[in-house]
Amino acid sequence: MRHLIPLAGLLAISAASAAAQSPTSELDVTRFGVVLEHPDTRRVTVHKDVAYMTTPAGPQNLDIFLPPGLKAGEKRPAVIFFNAIGDAPGRGKVRRWQIYQSWPRLIAAHGMVGISMDADPDRVQESLRGVFRFLEQSGASHGVDATRLGVYAASANVTGATAYLLGDSAAHGIRAAALFYGRPPAERLRTDLPVLFIVPEGDAPGLGPALPALFQRIIEAKAPWRITYGSHLPHAFDGVEDTDDSRHVMQEAIAFWKNYLEPLPARTEALSQARAVVGSTYWNDPPRSAAMLQSWVESHPDDTDAWVQLGRMRSGARQFAGADSAYQTALRKGANAADITARMGQLRSAEQRWDEAVEYLSRASTMSGDNSFTLSQLGLAQMYRHKYPEALEAYQRSLAAGLPPFAQVNAYYNMACAHARLGQKDKAFENLDKAIQAGFNNRQLLTTDDDLASLRDDARYTQLLGRITG
Numbered sequence: 106m107r108h109l110i111p112l113a114g115l116l117a118i119s120a121a122s123a124a125a126q127s128p129t130s131e132l133d134v135t136r137f138g139v140v141l142e143h144p145d146t147r148r149v150t151v152h153k154d155v156a157y158m159t160t161p162a163g164p165q166n167l168d169i170f171l172p173p174g175l176k177a178g179e180k181r182p183a184v185i186f187f188n189a190i191g192d193a194p195g196r197g198k199v200r201r202w203q204i205y206q207s208w209p210r211l212i213a214a215h216g217m218v219g220i221s222m223d224a225d226p227d228r229v230q231e232s233l234r235g236v237f238r239f240l241e242q243s244g245a246s247h248g249v250d251a252t253r254l255g256v257y258a259a260s261a262n263v264t265g266a267t268a269y270l271l272g273d274s275a276a277h278g279i280r281a282a283a284l285f286y287g288r289p290p291a292e293r294l295r296t297d298l299p300v301l302f303i304v305p306e307g308d309a310p311g312l313g314p315a316l317p318a319l320f321q322r323i324i325e326a327k328a329p330w331r332i333t334y335g336s337h338l339p340h341a342f343d344g345v346e347d348t349d350d351s352r353h354v355m356q357e358a359i360a361f362w363k364n365y366l367e368p369l370p371a372r373t374e375a376l377s378q379a380r381a382v383v384g385s386t387y388w389n390d391p392p393r394s395a396a397m398l399q400s401w402v403e404s405h406p407d408d409t410d411a412w413v414q415l416g417r418m419r420s421g422a423r424q425f426a427g428a429d430s431a432y433q434t435a436l437r438k439g440a441n442a443a444d445i446t447a448r449m450g451q452l453r454s455a456e457q458r459w460d461e462a463v464e465y466l467s468r469a470s471t472m473s474g475d476n477s478f479t480l481s482q483l484g485l486a487q488m489y490r491h492k493y494p495e496a497l498e499a500y501q502r503s504l505a506a507g508l509p510p511f512a513q514v515n516a517y518y519n520m521a522c523a524h525a526r527l528g529q530k531d532k533a534f535e536n537l538d539k540a541i542q543a544g545f546n547n548r549q550l551l552t553t554d555d556d557l558a559s560l561r562d563d564a565r566y567t568q569l570l571g572r573i574t575g
Contacts, residue, residue, distance in 0.1 A: 173213075184256070
């Protein structure tokens with residue numbers, strides 16, 4: 106029987122056994138530093154063995170790597186390289202591993218302060234708190250701005266790091282964390298801490314459903330996380346994979362820290378109200394945008410496009426009477442009549458006033474020629490009126506006018522429904538086939554839609570179902 110070790114166990118084993126090999130072996134992973142170079146690493150100075158606290162295990166120290174050109178009294182952002190597994194007896198100091206010497210040196214070469222740390226293995230969380238307490242109290246004497254701190258955590262360290270970072274005791278000065286090749290956290294995600302979560306190709310299979318679940322949690326929490334997938338990269342790639350793929354991801358992490366730890370360029374232009382109004386229309390939040398547009402037209406009553414957009418946003422917010430009023434105002438102020446007529450058709454469709462929708466959309470199509478989108482909406486309105494021949498004509502004209510591929514799925518599906526209602530089974534199956542080829546994949550709809558009831562005793566229906574997985 107083959108026994109499987111969970112990824113969490115592999116990460117812990119890799120960290121715990123990293124120094125267990127013979128210190129003379131060239132295969133000892135702790136001998137390898139980062140694979141990314143920078144010419145200024147030679148100019149970095151180091152404050153070694155700086156005690157930040159004492160525990161029953163003895164003094165706990167830091168190595169502090171200072172950037173070239175740091176002036177007396179100057180403070181820079183810093184990145185702390187977490188030791189969240191502790192320095193167990195017989196394993197050697199984690200901060201002495203080459204990866205924890207070369208990474209902070211590289212950070213210093215990029216103008217920030219790099220810090221590696223000891224940790225009492227029996228008091229890891231206390232050690233992490235102690236580092237930040239020391240930096241808040243004494244960091245300035247080592248060139249550290251304790252209000253602008255970043256974190257690096259890798260492998261088995263990620264679990265302890267996220268327990269600290271996502272807990273209640275995390276230092277307020279931490280503004281960004283990059284987590285390399287570790288497990289997704291179990292803790293509730295913070296909405297005020299930017300995190301770069303790096304998943305190498307070699308680790309991804311072992312993470313299983315936890316990885317897609319993390320992305321869903323990020324969306325639900327609206328957390329400022331980024332997930333980077335390291336294609337062609339193994340676990341511990343920043344020390345063992347000497348390739349450009351590895352270096353690109355490392356540079357991404359450095360840029361991430363600098364982005365959140367260094368000041369952004371100062372604004373030279375005044376804030377634009379117009380930009381804010383336009384931006385609101387891209388938020389998929391019609392009530393919010395409608396309110397901003399209402400304020401805008403009050404001070405810019407002759408802005409015709411603003412009235413059009415106000416109508417669109419009010420319609421999206423289901424403020425139908427207000428949308429109608431805005432469109433009529435836009436028309437009086439010189440808006441394109443064909444465009445407003447089409448929008449009125451869309452508005453009546455949203456209100457499910459199908460007869461009026463058909464009237465407006467038919468008139469808009471006549472006014473502007475065969476507009477594929479207007480014609481597809483006309484087809485839908487005719488479907489709701491149960492005018493199936495008219496719906497088929499509108500959809501056929503829409504397709505002939507160049508209906509975009511993303512909209513063809515609904516057109517073919519609705520045409521199949523119309524043909525089924527008319528008893529034209531061959532045509533119905535032909536259009537269902539086209540809908541599936543265009544991307545239709547809704548099995549539940551196909552099996553419950555009353556429009557297709559006449560097709561379900563046909564062998565072709567079963568064959569179609571076999572092609573759908575959604």
